[in-house]
Amino acid sequence: MTHPTQFKPGQSGNPKGKPKGAKDRRTRFREMIEPHAPELVKKVIQLALSGNKDMLRLLVDRLIPPAPRDQEIPFINLGKTSEEAFQSLNKLLEEGELTPAQLSSLTGNIALKINSDEVKSVREDQEKLREQIEKITKS
Numbered sequence: 001m002t003h004p005t006q007f008k009p010g011q012s013g014n015p016k017g018k019p020k021g022a023k024d025r026r027t028r029f030r031e032m033i034e035p036h037a038p039e040l041v042k043k044v045i046q047l048a049l050s051g052n053k054d055m056l057r058l059l060v061d062r063l064i065p066p067a068p069r070d071q072e073i074p075f076i077n078l079g080k081t082s083e084e085a086f087q088s089l090n091k092l093l094e095e096g097e098l099t100p101a102q103l104s105s106l107t108g109n110i111a112l113k114i115n116s117d118e119v120k121s122v123r124e125d126q127e128k129l130r131e132q133i134e135k136i137t138k139s
Contacts, residue, residue: 082114 007013023031033040047055078085089106092098098106 078110082110085110 044055044058048059078088086107089098089103093103
């Protein structure tokens with residue numbers, strides 16, 4: 001049984017809503033300023049060069065993409081435990097030897113390795129238990 005306020009199959013939930021193919025506000029605004037883009041960019045540059053901090057921030061934040069960091073990761077002595085590894089990595093981050101992105105990547109890889117080692121250990125334990133059960137049931 002359907003409730004009177006439930007949507008009916010094939011019927012729009014908002015029949016007076018936005019018509020198909022209608023453009024949203026951002027698209028209409030973009031189309032409006034697009035023909036003036038070269039002049040607007042020149043003006044933003046002029047304002048930034050004249051000391052307008054907001055326009056300078058706009059240029060830096062929005063128009064200039066961050067440079068890729070092709071920095072090699074240094075050799076890291078991770079110690080013998082995962083705790084020692086994470087401590088070593090955090091120390092390198094504090095010393096500026098690793099970027100936060102590199103730290104994130106490395107800690108993610110270490111976590112995956114720890115998880116795979118744990119899964120391997122559990123599977124080995126399961127296999128040993130199976131072998132012991134087989135020995136017991138055969139005797």
